[in-house]
Amino acid sequence: MIGYIKPMMALIGELKKLPGIGPRGAERIAFSILDMDKSTVEALRQALLDAKEKIEVCPICFSITDVVPCRICSDPLRDKKVLCIVENPKDVMALEKNGNYKGYYHVLEGSLSPAENIGPEDLRIKELLTRLNNEEDYEEIILALNPSVEGEATALYLSKLLKPFQIKVTRIAHGLPIGGELEFADEMTLLYAFEDRKEL
Template identity: 55%
Template sequence: MQYPEAISRLIESFTKLPGIGPKTAVRLAFHVLDMEEDDVLMFGKALVSAKRDISYCSICGNITDKDPCYVCSDKHRNRTIVCVVQDSRDVIAMEKMRDYQGLYHVLHGAISPMEGIGPEDINVSSLLTRLQADEAITEIILATNPNIEGEATAMYLSRLLKPTGIRVTRIAHGLPVGGDLEYADEVTLSRAMEGRREL
């Protein structure tokens, strides 16, 4: 049996979202049919509003509804440290921690030769421009993901930034709090040993 055209379009739209396969898309489409019309209208307006009203900060590249973003415009932040992250979701994760009071720079991706993504495809050039324009920055914290792409990006940025004289650091990787050694893989254990500190 074929779905009515409106349902088929809705299913197809849902499959464009990451992690949504055909079965989940069908389930979501039928859920939308069961929703109250006002809720569906609010959902649609929220989608359009997010797409229309959210942009990228001209300074750090984070998502924002005003430019500059709330972090860059906060005069109480430590303006000497910039934490470089892959994605705006990483900024949100760091902010939830409430310990970091510096600034951010969002790359919008990571170097991945397998996927054809090079340094020119991520937000690196604006980082260099920012560092040249702002002499107050004394440290760059590379907080890219601890995977092959994140490591490649961190290594690239480290080499690129060394000549500037700005201190370049990498976040530590290791065991999660509450984790057991016996369940950790070799790479995680190795990173935990490398990142050890004196007590």
């Protein structure tokens, strides 16, 4: 039985490394790429290289950016009294698409997960505390963490850690499904989740 030729096998092998792409999905994408004209493939290649070379982490909020600091952190019109804590940059994008939140962000770059040996020292918690000690304007901290076991554990840990700062700490309401992720939530679900947030 004859299998795929080497260049095709290499392409499928690389595509399978992407999250959520299995062998069949990788094959479909590979054949789609083969059907593209050379200029489209070149544009895709350039977009991948540009993303890798030009996107970096904002030193203030730890979201992704192509300018330092990011456009959100450098926006003087945003609400300086509110800080929203999220797990990853994808969550920032999801909340920004919604358009209702106008404060600043802090990206933890993950959530607490004893099963995966991810503790507080593996997240951007030390940077969060430094930020709160240096910036005295915050009146509310919103924990917009995924409604998962890890997200709940992280929210509980942070709510206890933030008590000494005497800042109101809220958690977005569970308008989101347990086990779901912010990036996949629709705009109305995110809106209701923000409107129904509760103080911890």
